[in-house]
Amino acid sequence: MTSLGEFTILLALVVAVFGFLAPILGARRGHQALLSSARNSQKVLAGLLTISVIVLVYAFLTDDFSIEYVASYSSRTTPFFYKITAFWAGQKGSLLLWVWLLSVFGYLTVWQNRHKNQQIMPYVQVVINGTCVFFLTLMVLVTPVFEKLVFPAADGQGLNPLLQNPGMVFHPTTLYLGFVGFTIPFSFALAALITGKLDDDWLISIRRWTIFSWFFLLVGNLLGAQWAYVELGWGGFWAWDPVENASFMPWLTGTAFLHSVMIQEKRGMLKVWNMALIILTFFLTIFGTFITRSGIVSSVHSFGVTTLGPYFFGFMGLTLFVSIYFLFIRLPLLKSKQELDGILSRESSFLLNNLLLVGIAFAVFWGTIFPFISEAVRGVKITVGPPFFNQVIAPLGLGLILVTGICPLISWRRATAKNLLINFSYPFAGAIAASVLFLALGMRNGYGIISFSLSVFVVTTILLEFLRGASARHRLTGESYLTSLFNLTRRNKRRYGGYIIHFGVILMVLGITGVMNFKVEKEASLRQGQTLTFNQYTVRYGGLTSWKEPHRDVVAATLNIYNGGKRVATLKPEKAFHKGQDQPTTEVAILSTFKEDFYAILAGWDDQGTAQFKFLINPLVIWLWIGGGVITLGAIMVMWPDRRRRIKEARK
């Protein structure tokens, strides 16, 4: 079986090389048969890699410990479920996942465009297959996933208990869907540059791919945040770890791209900027894969897998060089059709949005690589921790929220005073009223007040848009308000789906603002039966219980939580000792409400049964996850295929 796996990967490399070269030759010489077999090769590539994926899954499920990768990440006692997720627990499997997804996306793209974009499609394939060649070369030369042990291990080393969490199924996979997905918009952009066919067709063809990748990158990050929150047991969900930053940066530039392409579609402007953004986004996805998978940035000297470094640097350099070269020679073709008119206009609010997003991305980049800059310049590593990111990004983020409210409503070209008054008097009044209310309620946290008030501003603009649209439609068609609202959103999925996504983002902002500005924590040592008062909560510690499970021993504390004299919950924070490790795994207990989370950590105990705890009250956290759900709804709406367009296409 394993030789089948090795063989399919080797063959996939050959096919990818063919898929890289054939379209170039075919397109240059107008050789139709060659182009058509290049298209077919995309199917073959996806098929081959699917086989190798199946072989690896099979090896995990059948405990084939003759394979080094399987022996390193699985064991006989690893639960069935985690034998599958162990697939991407390490670098070798992750690279296979990456290239497999790309091959499937490549096939889908070719299939989607079988009647469209015939001029640029060969070069789209060139870019996709070029990327595949890179990853497959790595897998053949540096990280052979099917590598065998000389002496098969009797049992594997098992999966790290921290990775044994349901979140680990979806967090890496969704992130990779996002990372890999951005290859498709990039390949269209580069193909358009190479062929010089720079009208807006390619932009329209990649709309759904862009929102798809953007969405999965966001969901991947959110799931990672949630995993950290419930599993890592330090009470937070985001630590500005280089690995987190790596997946945040392409999301930021991707968000900028998602918005600025609208300017190009509507007004024919910002063409060079858009190209630069998608090139940058792709570059950052490769950079992100590199960081997450090589451990170079956070590595403490010798722990990175240094062999990967040169390959990744080479590929990133080549990508940048080729992209910038073609961008440069096509500059004359990328002239704007229009000029910018007024500074108070939708165009400029989009520009502001873009500058802020790219600014935030740059700040994150700076904070991530600062240790290396300082080491190169001053010979000593200096880091900037979470305070740097919070300090720099909070004001930029607030600006971004404001723009979220302004952007969709302000007029194109030049806003008149009348337009501003009509669109913004209610939201503005709402925001002012909100901040007065917060002040009156005794809130004195500047960032908190501004952030919440801006959120009110944005939500009011979104509500107004739905109301105005629905009532206009009601007047026009005589449908009831509700039907109008429904039809309105159905007919303008992209626009109203976008508003729903904005609404979800604001909900996330609430959660982030709550935790950043209003979190409180308390550490305490409690005797059995002792109570502790923490804000409006009273905690009564009822003692420790312990029990044995097949693969772990658990110690849990019983905590009765009272809120205003009424018992609201029993929390049982635990420490679990996994077999073969004397290192415990902390399992926190959380009482989650719409208002706040009560978060309990069992830190330790002594022989008399006195236990040490850490408690946190994290306000509004739940809205972060709910916001993610709302964004999912909006994104599905935006991506949903248009019935009318399909019919039109069929008629053609």
Add this chain to the structure above:
Amino acid sequence: MNPRTKFIAGGILIAAAVVYLIYSGTSSTMVYYLTTSEVMERIPTIYNQRIRLNGKVEPGSLNWNGRSTQVEFNLTDEKNKIRVVYQGVVPDGLRTIGVVIAEGRLLPAGYFQADNLLIQCPSKYESEKVELVQDNIRVSQ
């Protein structure tokens, strides 16, 4: 002023704001990130300065019963070692992963008083995990 100039001026203004934020953020939050040897070289100026000390937990030096909030161990870079003392919630993976960043101060008494221990995302330390099977690998290429 024509619109183009206004836009360029606006763009420069925003870029300048971003640069200023990054500059002030950097200078107010930077912390030395040192290995144990680098810390030893800087004695005595390093005493009582807030730093991030990184290294590996020296095998056998970890003094912790797995359930108390007091922990002591030596951090090492294979050349020099420093005693680290910490009280608080001990992060998971201290023993198994053993690659630690300790935030705190080196005291003139000769030990490092940490108020925060960081252990990084476990998926990254795979090169550590395969030790057992390392010399057992078939050389196939």
